[in-house]
Every structure is written in C-alpha cells, then in structure tokens.
Amino acid sequence: MKRVLIVEDQPDIRKLIRMTLEFEDYEIHEASDGAFGLRLAQAVHPDLILLDVMMPGEMDGLQVCQALKANPAMASVKIVLLTARGQARDREAGGRAGADEYLVKPFSPLQLIDTIERLLAPA
Numbered sequence: 001m002k003r004v005l006i007v008e009d010q011p012d013i014r015k016l017i018r019m020t021l022e023f024e025d026y027e028i029h030e031a032s033d034g035a036f037g038l039r040l041a042q043a044v045h046p047d048l049i050l051l052d053v054m055m056p057g058e059m060d061g062l063q064v065c066q067a068l069k070a071n072p073a074m075a076s077v078k079i080v081l082l083t084a085r086g087q088a089r090d091r092e093a094g095g096r097a098g099a100d101e102y103l104v105k106p107f108s109p110l111q112l113i114d115t116i117e118r119l120l121a122p123a
Contacts, residue, residue, distance in 0.1 A: 002120050003027045005046040007037030007064065008082065009055040013105075017050060020109040021116075034059030038067055046077060047120055050112075053083035053094070062097040069098030078119040082107070 004026045008014045014030055021028055029044050031037035034055050041049060041064075049068070053061035061081055068074045078101075081094045086104035094102045101115050 001025055001027050002048065003029065003044060003046040004116070005029045005031065005037065005041055005044065005049045007031045007034065007041075007049060007055075007061070008052040009033055009057075010052075013052075013082075016109075017112065020112055024113065024116075033057040034061060034064045038064050041068060041074060041077065042071075045074070048078040048080065048116060050080050050082055050116075051099075053081050053085065053090075062093060065094070065097040065099050080115055080119070 004021060006014055006017050009032055018028055029040055029046065031040045035058050038059060051061045051064060055061060065079050065081065068077060068079065079099050080101040080103055081099045082103050082105060083090065084105045091102050100119055103115060
C-alpha cells in the first residue's frame, strides 16, 4: 500500500483530499503545518506528499519541499505542491524547490488522482 502525506493548514481542504484518496488504496497521514509535516514525513517515509505552499508558522511548503529534497533519505519522495498561486514565477519557485508536480487550487478530485497515479506508477 502506498503511503501519502497531506500537509495542508485548511482542515476543510485536508478533509476533501482525504475523502478523495479514501476511494483508492492509500495509507493516509495528515499534518496541519510545514514544520509538523516535515517531522511526520521523516517519521513515516511517505511515497508521495501533497504539500500546500502557503501555510502559517515557521515553514511554508517551499521550505519543506527544499528540506526534504536536500535530505538523501527523503529525496526520492514525490512532492506535489498545492497552491492558489498559478503564475509562471510561482511554478518556477516550485521547480527550484524540487517539486515533482504543481497543482493550482481549485483542482478536481480526478486531476488529483491522475497526478498521484502518474507519479507513483512503476518506472
């Protein structure tokens, strides 16, 4: 079973994502801020992280993404950034942080599932 970590500060968005993923065969973990998301990622070693970019607290999604990709033990984890910011410069910042994919809110459940399945497909 593939392990997915949702790092999102908005409880309603976390719930919608969790409900979307419950139809698939995933072990789901959740964090409500960047710092906790980073610690949880290092503890549970997910296959994929759905990571909100704009979060309150000491770390935003870009910082979490950079920290994970800089850690050799975590560098292979697939990271999908979730954000309301869809400008080219925002996507470039996500790419520089090491994100594997970038979804602009609001995204459809089907788009989310397609993205996850593509990233987790055997090479």
